[in-house]
Amino acid sequence: MRKRLIIGSLGVLAALLMALIPLSSASAHEMRHVGNYTFIVGFLNEPAYTGSQNAISLTVCNGKTCEIAGGGDDGPVSNPVNDVDKSLKAEVSTGGSAPLALSLQPVDGAPGKYTADFIPTQTGDYTFHFTGTLNGQKIDEKFTSGPNTFSEVAQISSYPASKGTTTQGRNDISSLQAQIQDAKNTGILVGSIGTLVGLIGLGTAVVALRRRPASGTQSDESLRG
Template sequence: MKKAAVALAFALPLLLFGFLKPAFAHNKAEVGDLELVGGWGIEPPLIGQLNTIVIQVTTISDDKPVTNAFASASVVVKKGGVQKELALRPAEQAGWYEAEIIPTQLGQYAVAFTGSINQQQVNTQIELEDVEDSKKLNFPEAGSDPGQGIPEGFIEQMRAVLTDLTVQIEDANNSAQDANDVARNAAESASETRGAADRAFMVGIVGVGVGVAGIAIAAIALSRKA
């Protein structure tokens, strides 16, 4: 009797733990001798929160896990008419696979399987639990206390961003000033060059005039000698 009582004392917590452990809202599909079970790694799934889609593959006849199940099969997650291929990787437990995902819309999602798993052709899908709004779990409500809810380090991050913007604006102003100085110097150089060219042109005109006058004087002199 004492041994039975001791055994019951040890077994009772295990039984209670088995009854009290959380139940995951995973759905399943059976194809031939395969059982596919799928669901969210974190439940309830919340919009905008990192989560995982977990898939378990076992054989119905002997309840054994199927390893390397998706070597010849494609698995996509679907939301309405949009779908995306899942990059499933083996989990620690044999027969389990997982892929990270951030759900961005509320409502129901589904996982579709096509191809060959364990030499069995599959073309089926599993519906997942609806993605919910995170507001139902928020506490305290955002904005309920002006002094609360500001992420740690947010003010320092904003100060660093503003400082960086100020430095960029000052650098831009300095670059603009340098460009303005270069343009002004170029304009002054062009003006000086144009003035020098004008003076050279006037000197040339005067020289031509003097040459023409000399020719005229020489012609008059020759005519008188004749």
């Protein structure tokens, strides 16, 4: 009975592993039949993160499949399509941002493979759009990242803070301190002017009092007259 349970458990585990393997492969890059060709598209570096150097990864093969040595989508292709960069254009877009035109570049020593460098600056889904012709066949294909295609762009924590961020923070603090000091200086100036005006007023009053004749003197002069 125990042996049956163990064998049954192993069978369930093997089935789960077999089910997960195709999902992992599918999430790395998207493979699509495009007329007489097969395209494999994704980010060059996956997972993809904002602010990190990345690129479109494009593999183009003759026929309905890509014959890649060793399996997966990173090995050499035995049925590559050459000179794709000369007849296809690439664009990347995300959200409501205008598409960015990119130049496809062949990968040295890897026929059929091409890249187009850029740095994603926003999280979310990205769409790679290829247009042009391949040996007379019109190409107009869009590949969008997602759970069943290729990596979405995620945010990654950075440490330590970049110099630009630190400098900006210091500049903001310095600016705030300067504003506070200006306010203090303005307050001191206004207070000094007020004090000066008060002193002038007091001096004027003292002078006026000194110039005013005493009331007793006026009475004596009136009697003498």
